[in-house]
Amino acid sequence: MNRIRFRSFILWAVIATALYSCNPVKRVIRAPLKEQGAEFLFENLKKNELKYDYLSARFSASFVKDKNKTAFSGQIRIQRDSLIWISISPALGIEMARILISNDSIYYMNRIEGSYFVGSFDYINTLINSTLDYDMLQAFLTGNDFSFYENSSFKAGIDNHEYKLMTTDRRKLRKYVRNNREISIPIQNIWLDAETFKISRVMVRELALNGRKLEGRYQYVLLDGQLVPEKMDFQLETQDSKNSIEVSYSKVSTLGELQFPFKIPEKYKRVEGF
Numbered sequence: 003m004n005r006i007r008f009r010s011f012i013l014w015a016v017i018a019t020a021l022y023s024c025n026p027v028k029r030v031i032r033a034p035l036k037e038q039g040a041e042f043l044f045e046n047l048k049k050n051e052l053k054y055d056y057l058s059a060r061f062s063a064s065f066v067k068d069k070n071k072t073a074f075s076g077q078i079r080i081q082r083d084s085l086i087w088i089s090i091s092p093a094l095g096i097e098m099a100r101i102l103i104s105n106d107s108i109y110y111m112n113r114i115e116g117s118y119f120v121g122s123f124d125y126i127n128t129l130i131n132s133t134l135d136y137d138m139l140q141a142f143l144t145g146n147d148f149s150f151y152e153n154s155s156f157k158a159g160i161d162n163h164e165y166k167l168m169t170t171d172r173r174k175l176r177k178y179v180r181n182n183r184e185i186s187i188p189i190q191n192i193w194l195d196a197e198t199f200k201i202s203r204v205m206v207r208e209l210a211l212n213g214r215k216l217e218g219r220y221q222y223v224l225l226d227g228q229l230v231p232e233k234m235d236f237q238l239e240t241q242d243s244k245n246s247i248e249v250s251y252s253k254v255s256t257l258g259e260l261q262f263p264f265k266i267p268e269k270y271k272r273v274e275g276f
Contacts, residue, residue: 035163035196040156043165044147046199047192051146052228054256055082063249074098079260083149086140087262102264105136110276111266117273118266125275132216132238135185137178138206145201145220145231147192150178164202165194170209188213198222200229215239223254230254 062075076090076097086103102109108126110119119125127134134142141148156169174185193203200222207215217237222229234249 035160035165037160038158038165040153040158040167043158043167043194043199044153044156047147047194047201050199050229052144052230052256054080054144056080056258056260057082057144057254057256058260059251059254061249061251063247065245065247067245068243078143079262080140080143081260081262083137083140085262086136086143087260087264100264102262103136103139109264109266111264111270112273112276116267116269117271117276119273119276121275132214133208134216135174137174142204142218142234142236143231145222145229145234147201147204148172150175151187161193164196165199167192167194198229214241225254226256228256230256 057078057080059078060075061078062073064071064073066072074090074092076088078089079085079087084104086101088101088103089097090099090101091097097113099113100111103123103126106123108119108121108123112118123134123136126132126139137148137150140146151172151174153172155171155173156167159166159168168191169187170189172187172190179185187206188209189205189207191203191205192201194200195202201220203217203219205215205217207213215238217239219235220231221233223232224230231251231254233251236247236249238245
């Protein structure tokens with residue numbers, strides 16, 4: 003660069019800096035949130051939850067376990083409070099596996115190996131070292147609150163310009179407890195967006211030292227007048243490991259009735275796990 007061009011460059015740089023410095027910077031100042039009670043927050047959370055009888059979406063996901071990352075994609079279908087159907091197709095649209103989850107059972111079909119598995123819902127918890135039930139899993143996948151757990155033990159607060167609901171003992175409603183087993187969540191925190199009252203973050207954790215913790219974070223997109231999950235980030239921490247899964251939804255629909263095909267070919271071999 004010759005001397006004249008260099009001087010011109012410096013001159014324009016100085017002018018641009020001066021103009022930028024004189025331009026007032028607009029700052030978004032948030033007004034302090036008004037304290038609200040837990041009843042008010044749950045009322046608005048329920049009012050703004052995702053309404054659906056059936057939900058379908060395409061998804062892409064990446065799963066990290068022990069620093070090993072696996073990417074996959076597929077389709078998910080949900081019949082509210084009844085069934086979760088997942089088809090996994092890692093490449094070229096060829097289905098690799100299909101999963102059907104009900105309130106108390108899980109069915110898994112491996113297209114590549116020609117095998118299948120049938121077991122109880124507890125098998126999912128042995129895989130991820132957690133304490134989920136169907137209601138919790140469905141809620142995590144849709145950005146809604148747990149449907150069949152009581153709300154009376156929550157306290158309300160404010161955290162970083164969001165509303166926060168906190169409890170140390172959230173029990174499942176008795177009429178939805180199966181096999182006469184009492185189910186409770188030791189600690190649960192829910193963060194709500196102050197404008198939409200949608201869940202931005204939810205965390206469940208055990209009370210014990212180094213207890214397991216499952217946390218989900220959400221981003222939403224407007225679809226047919228409703229905010230539906232677009233991106234989700236789940237973290238599962240135990241004393242010995244930290245696993246994560248990131249999920250992105252596309253082509254989300256809550257219209258129309260869905261089918262949940264799951265026919266196991268006769269030649270497939272039953273296995274004890276997957």
